[in-house]
Amino acid sequence: MATIRDVAKHAGVSVATVSRVINETGYVHEDTRKKVETAIKELHYTPNEVARSLYKRKSRLIGLLLPDIANPFFPELARGVEDEMQENDFRIIFGNSDEKSSKEQEYIQTFVQNNVVGMIASTNDPDTHAYRKLNIPVVFLDRTMDNRPSVYSDGYEGGRLAAQEIAARGSRNIAVIQGPERVRPAMDRFRGAAETLKDLDIAFQVIQSSSFGIAEAGVWAKEVFRKVPDTDGVIASNDIVAAAVLHEALRLGKKVPEDxxxxxxxxxxxxSLLTPPLTTIRQPAYEMGRAAARLLIQLIEKEALDNHTIQMPVTFTERDTTRKAEKND
Amino acid sequence: MATIRDVAKHAGVSVATVSRVINETGYVHEDTRKKVETAIKELHYTPNEVARSLYKRKSRLIGLLLPDIANPFFPELARGVEDEMQENDFRIIFGNSDEKSSKEQEYIQTFVQNNVVGMIASTNDPDTHAYRKLNIPVVFLDRTMDNRPSVYSDGYEGGRLAAQEIAARGSRNIAVIQGPERVRPAMDRFRGAAETLKDLDIAFQVIQSSSFGIAEAGVWAKEVFRKVPDTDGVIASNDIVAAAVLHEALRLGKKVPEDxxxxxxxxxxxxSLLTPPLTTIRQPAYEMGRAAARLLIQLIEKEALDNHTIQMPVTFTERDTTRKAEKND
Incomplete structure (x- = not known):
């Protein structure tokens, strides 16, 4: 039977260092930690209960909670998380909360019961007790809260860009579809669009919506043209709703982007497969997933962090549902 | 401390019945089993190691393995599985195999390590050792193997329907996009289409494709019109590829469905949000997910089953990428 001294000797470090690695107390350089772990594996060292619970904690299993896998934005996020985690030898279990708090609570519990060493959550309630009481790191993804580790894109800037670009291309009677009130990035992008249109002194009307789902998207699309029949520009709450608006506009015999x-x-x-292909504000979903995974790994490995909130840039992605910009020179 | 006799008395059954429930040996009626479980809970009975391992086994956790969550077909399946499982108080952990055997093996291992009581797998390798050696029930979903518990739709009939309906609407120079060779339902639907077109003596050419992914769909779409520039009918391998074909046809200035x-x-x-909305062969994805979940629950609860392979019907869903059928009367 190998002892802790054998492990220390094999790894070329002190017993205290091995102990720090096993008990996760105090700082150990990443390279050193790996040497110790390799030695533990090679010598088949089983350091009693402490280590057993350590290994249990160190399941290398991550819980990923998404609000709606039927919305194609989230599988992209998930792929980013998964690829980064796989490269670092972590595995993922997913849960789909369906935007329901009860299902979210259940998944958090399931993750904990299965000894995840960290969690990435795309949630409307980052401040809930269920997260606060966890003693594992949690990174909030897309839907975030100040002062908690999080990765998100700049929703306000996205809304501002959408308003600025549609105005620069001549729309003067704009319909803005406001996403679900409980979804913070939806509200950020709405505020960005509304405040920019106000500043530009361009008329707009707001269509309230309560979901991003495909099933209801057609309802909001119809509402746009019922409430603002002569609108010449629609800022949609997401691409699914935009696809429904495009479909409805064409069905009504309107030309896109001319009318x-x-x-x-x-x-x-x-x-990009729609006809005409959709102009949109791009969020780097895959990269956001990767960034959240990297951040979580840093937290799990107790690395010193300069910053634990990461805001990713949004970009105006010009395709064919908008006209060419009017030159101002 | 409650004893097994207390539980039996409280539940109004024999000690042998309680033992059968705890040890999962022999038949116990569902109602009786519930009575015993309720008594165990109410009396806080902890029946030593046997029961502890029982409760561990009885995690009510299910593993769901999907090949590609970025393909919108699979989230629909997942939602069906999830809703049925939730109604029956089971929880799900997902894995996304990315169509890779190595990731699939890893997820199977992860599921087992987390004490899932059953698994639903949408896999290209149902016959692999990784499944055969499991001592928990597995239901194969969508991608199936004969003689194993499975839920799938009738791919051959789907292909046959597509060929028959496009022919009935006048296409005489057809391009058939053959899905990935390793995906059995893709091959079934291809055979259904090809054999039907042969029987009808209608000319067709085959475009090989190696994935269902969105990233590559545009490649197959371009290949269709490069290889068969004057085609008047395309049977696509799935809706994503069909969307890319529609996009490419419109880009080339072709009228759909006229040309x-x-x-x-x-x-x-x-x-249904595409313009024109896509005519397609519908698979009841959500219902397939529910059926797979029901089947798995029956297997977990050791119910007697008449049939453990369930084939679901496909339906021709007529929208506007096809012309009206020519009347033959």
Whole structure:
């Protein structure tokens, strides 16, 4: 039977260092930690209960909670998380909360019961007790809260860009579809668009919506043209809703972008396959997933961090549901 | 401390019955089992190691393995599985195999380590040792193998329907996109289409494709019109590829359905939002997910089953990428 001294000798470090690695107390350089772990494996060292619970904690299993896998934005996020985690030898279990707090609580519990060493959550309630009481690191993804580790894109800037670009292309009677009130990035992008249109002194009307789902998207699309029949520009709450607006506009015999311009949000994979292809505000979903995974790994490995909130840039992605910009020179 | 006798008395059953429930040996009626479990809970009975391992086994956790969550067909399946499982108080952990055997093996291992009581797998390798050696029930979903518990739709009939309906609407120079060779339902639907077109003596050419992914869909779409520039009908391998074909046809200035008809496969939620909306062969994805969950629960609860392979019907879903059928009367 190998002892802790054998491990220390094999790894070329002190017993205290091995102990620090096993008990996760105090700083150990990443390279050193790996040497110790390799020695533990090679010598088949089983350091009693402490280590057993350590190994249990160190399941290298991560819980990933998504609000709606039927919305193509989230599988892209998930792929980013998964690829980064796999490269670092972590595995993922997913849960789909369906935007329901009860299901979210259940998944958090399931993750904990299965000894995840960290969690990435795309949630509307980052401040809930269920997260606060966890003693494992949690990174909030897309839907975030100040002062908690999080990765998100700049929703306000996205809304501002959408308003600025649709205005620069001549729309003067704009319909803005406001996403679900409980979804913070949806509210950020709405505020960005509304405040920019106000500043530009361009008329706009707001269409309230309560979901991003495909099933209801057609309802909001119809509402746009019922409430603002002569609109010449629609800023949609996301790409799914934009696809429904495009479909409805064409069904009503409107020309896109000649009669009405449309801008989406997200840049889901299918947006470029629409006809005309959808102009949208791109969020780097895959990269956001990767960044959240990297951040979580740093937290799990107790690395010193300069910053634990990461805001990713959004970009105006010009396709054919908008006209060419009017030159101002 | 409650004893097994207390539990039996409280539940109004024999000690032997309680033992059968605890040890999962022999038949116990569902109602009786519930009575015993309720008594165990109410009396806080902890029946030593046997029961502890029982409760561990009885995690009510299910592993769900999907090949590609970025393909909107699979989230629909997942939602069906999830809803049925939730109604029956089971929880799900997902894995995304990315169509890779190595990731699939890892997830199977992860599921087992986390004490899942059953597994639903959408896999290209149902016959692999990794499944054969499991001592928990597995239901194969969508991608199946004979003689194993499975839920799938009738791919051959789907292909046959697509060929028959596009022919009935006048296409005489058809391009059939053959899905990935390793995906059995893709091959079934291809055979159904090809054999039907042969029987009808209608000319067709085959475009090989190696994935269902959004990233590559545009490649197959371009290949269709490069290889068969004057095609008047395309039978696509799935809706994503059909969306790319529609996009490419319109880009080339072709009229759909006047110049070229297009039929997809799956009926993903976005298909009805395309312009023109996509005619397709519908698979009841959500219902397939529910059926797989029900079947797995029956296997977990050791219910007697008449049949453990369930084939679901496919339906021709007529929208606007096909012309009206020619009347033959």
């Amino acid at each position: 009405v311009q449309i801008i989406g949000f997200d840049d889901i994979p299918l947006s | 070229v008809q297009i039929i997809g496969f799956d009926d993903i939620p976005l298909s």
